[in-house]
Amino acid sequence: MSALEIRDISKNYGAIETLKGIDIALESGEFLVLLGSSGCGKSTLLNIIAGLAEATSGEVLIGGRSVLGVHPKNRDIAMVFQSYALYPNLTVHRNIGFGLEMRKVPVAERDKAVRDAAKLLQIEPLLDRKPGQLSGGQRQRVAIGRALVRKPQVFLFDEPLSNLDAKLRLEMRTELKRLHQMLQTTVVYVTHDQIEAMTLATRIAVMRDGRIEQLGTPEEIYNYPATLYVAGFVGAPSMNMLQAVVEDGRLAIAGSDVSLPLPAGFRNAAPNGAPVIVGIRPEALRLATGTATEFPLPVEIDVVELTGPELVTTARIGNQRLTACLPPRARVAKGEPCAFTFDEDALRLFDPATGKAFETAR
Amino acid sequence: MSGTWMTTRAWLLMLPLLMVMVAVIGWPLVDTVGLSFTDAKLVGTAGNFVGIDNYTKMLSSSNFSRTLVTTTWFAVASVAIEMVIGVLAALLLNQEFRGRTFLRALMILPWALPTVVNATLWRLIYNPEYGALNGALTQLHLIDAYRSWLGEPGTALAALIIADCWKNFPLVALIALAALQAVPRDITAASLVDGAGPFARFRFVILPYLAGPLMVALVLRTIEAFKVFDIIWVMTRGGPANSTRTLSILVYQEAFSFQRAGSGASLALIVTLLVTVLALAYAALVKKTAGSAT
Structure with missing residues (x-):
């Protein structure tokens, strides 16, 4: 059984086709990167998986269960956003534990989960601070912590490193790789940065104009690009x-x-x-x-x-x-x-x- | 260019406005302060100096304390209702549906109407002989006979508060609507994924972004409500039996109806002082809210 299965997903905004029949099946523990330039439909696909947008046709299965019409909170997913999306008036502790608080998890259990996640992400000293008192990198760690404590079936990342400076982005990339290796979670990660895609993914789906141009391991994508677009998009400098x-x-x-x-x-x-x-x-x-x-x-x-x-x-x-x-x-x-x-x-x-x-x- | 010349030039440029302000605000204010220490009538002699007699009489009169209670009740009730209805309207108009733009424009209408028009309109609605309210309530069998809503001390103030709310809630709604547009979509999406219901979402996601702008609306509306005159003057003139008499009406009656310019001036200054204290307290509160909303 696949951890996540996307079956023939299409999405139209009026006459504009944003997604055109996307099919992907993801095994448990896989790290799938949706790679493409702006407007290729990668974030729309992620939002459809999360339940934040509705597909025009097709189906999404999480853990073998169709989530058609299921509210985002009941999809067994957690999401990390580009803008961190932290609640500005809550402390780091409450931000991380917010999903558990909403699910009425007992206080002691919640506190333990928050502290475990904070320890893993090395943000324990920041638990009493508010998001406004944190740096960009610290905020992103909190956002990741908020996703981690939920222990969902699938993690969704929407360009999580795009707002960080180059040095911090590199650090966080390594951190994400370390976390994935340690926790073996199933991840769908959206980015336009091919280096992020190559370093993090177990599989990459290169997207263009609402279609998957090529789906394969980073090695396959790099060495055996299926199309001129993939060949030109992946690699810097581009393929001759x-x-x-x-x-x-x-x-x-x-x-x-x-x-x-x-x-x-x-x-x-x-x-x-x-x-x-x-x-x-x-x-x-x-x-x-x-x-x-x-x-x-x-x-x-x-x-x-x-x-x-x-x-x-x-x-x-x-x-x-x-x-x-x-x-x-x-x-x-x-x-x-x-x-x-x-x-x-x-x-x-x-x-x-x-x-x-x-x-x-x- | 030297700093001194820049400063001089700035003052020169501001001079015409300063002169106008001194003429229309400064001088009348100083004159009112002077007047408040005399027993001057509206017409006739300049009056004799009576020290702080006007103030002590006014502050110890039961008229003043009753009016202060009425004013406070009017301000608190109307502003509270306006805030609640304004925010609810803004939340509604922030949803996506057909005709939203039209409805947003329509909502501004009561606020855009001159107060006198609004007051006259509500007088017609409350009319004891052919008013729409009486008609509706009778047909719904909620009342047996037509009532004089503005003529009974028990209902007049409530009727005025409703009319004032109808006129002023759009301002709160507009400010809240603008603030709602500033709530980042990602945070709303995150709260959905986190499992926050509508109330939790309002409390933890929307309210932090609404608090600052709403505080400004609260300050503006409270000060205005505390000074209210026009809507009451047109609808009830402070009656029946002074049940809708607010401080501004009392000032008017004292100075113009009873022609006691001296004590009217002292009362006007007391109202000014009260409003200033309110404004300063709110300003401090706004500063605090703005500081914490980062």
């Missing part, structure tokens, strides 16, 4: 997309004299003469050393940016651009010709007409 044509078992890069050998896995997928888009991650590129076994990709360096741990190098190959993440001490300079190389299995091929990846034997 080179226009090319399949010619006699090779990939002729458009606007240049360069051609690459067509990896064996794609030989049956892309027919001869077909235009394709060659995808290659900037991290997969390295400087060619000139050994006979590697395939060199001659380029001209355009821009070199040192970010600290790496040298983000933008180069030109014919009239197309290519970005590589090289080691910080790599010897490259603007205007100089050089050659990149890569492992054959790092290449992905996409159909420019449909935007979908050509399947390959993994």
Whole structure:
């Protein structure tokens, strides 16, 4: 039995289709991240799971039970909001215990649950304070504590780290990972931050225009993007997309004299003469050393940016651009010709007409 | 530009307004203070200096204490009812339904009406011979015969309070409605997930956001209710048997009906002092509420 099952959920606002037939099944203990840009429908889907919005059609099952028409408080869920959504006039202690208080849990039991959660989140000294006296990070811990004490079947997080500064966001991300590893709870987490998605998720659903573009493990999403959109959305810098044509078992890069050998896995997928888009991650590129076994990709360096741990190098190959993440001490300079190389299995091929990846034997 | 010139220029710019204020507020106020220590009549001689006689007489008269009780009762009852109805109306008009904008506009109507129009309208409703209230209550068999609601000491004040509430609850509702729009959606959603019912939601989620603005409404309305004159003057003139006589009516009667300008002035200053104390107490309360609502 799935901890959470979303069956063919659609949501319309008048003539606008916000969600178009979403299907996801989540096992107990999974951490699902709904990833997508603003307006893709991820928060709407989360609100439908929570019962804060109604689906136009479809069904949500929590713990095998349909929650159609069930009030949010009876869905066995807890939710953490982007704005923390703490009650401003209640102390941290009462904020955390509010859900239990509303459920008439005895005071002693409630107090123990609140103190346990506070200990876990290292906010014990703050229990008597009001939200207005806390920093952003502390407020978010309180919001997480409020969800934790309820011990629900499913936790819902709506961009919980978006309001924090970069350093705090990193800390809280690690904290959330630690909590999930420790408690093994089922989580649905909405974010537009792909790093959050990659680091936290056991599975990611990349959403676009109300549909799931790809559902898979972070490794699958990163290494085997199913569409051009996923390939471009996940990863920073984005995956390089080179226009090319399949010619006699090779990939002729458009606007240049360069051609690459067509990896064996794609030989049956892309027919001869077909235009394709060659995808290659900037991290997969390295400087060619000139050994006979590697395939060199001659380029001209355009821009070199040192970010600290790496040298983000933008180069030109014919009239197309290519970005590589090289080691910080790599010897490259603007205007100089050089050659990149890569492992054959790092290449992905996409159909420019449909935007979908050509399947390959993994 | 030097600071001195800036200050001088600021004073110069404010001078015309200051002169107007001194002429229409300052001078009459000083004159009233002077008048309150004399036995001057409204017409005739300037009157003789009588010290604090006017004040002691006024404060020890049973007229004053009875009127103070009536005024307080009117202010407390009408403001309390206005606050409750205003907040309820705001909660209702904050829901999503068809025709909400129209209803919001319609609600402002009583408040937008001039008080005299409102008072005349309610006099018609309360009319002992053809009033709508008598008609409705008779047809519902709640009363046997038409009554003079404004003519009986037992019902006149209550009738006035209802008329005043009808006129002024929209102000409270408007302020509350604006405050309700400031309640973050996330907090309301969190309270739903947490299992808070309508009362808990109002108490823990909505009220903290309403408290500050409502306090302002409370201050404004209490001060106005304490000074009430026009609606009562048009509807009952303080009668019957002085049962609806408020402090402002008493000031008017003393100064203009009985033409005792000196004692009228002393009474007006006592009312001003009472309202000032109220305003200061409320100002402190508003400051405290604003400070705690973070």
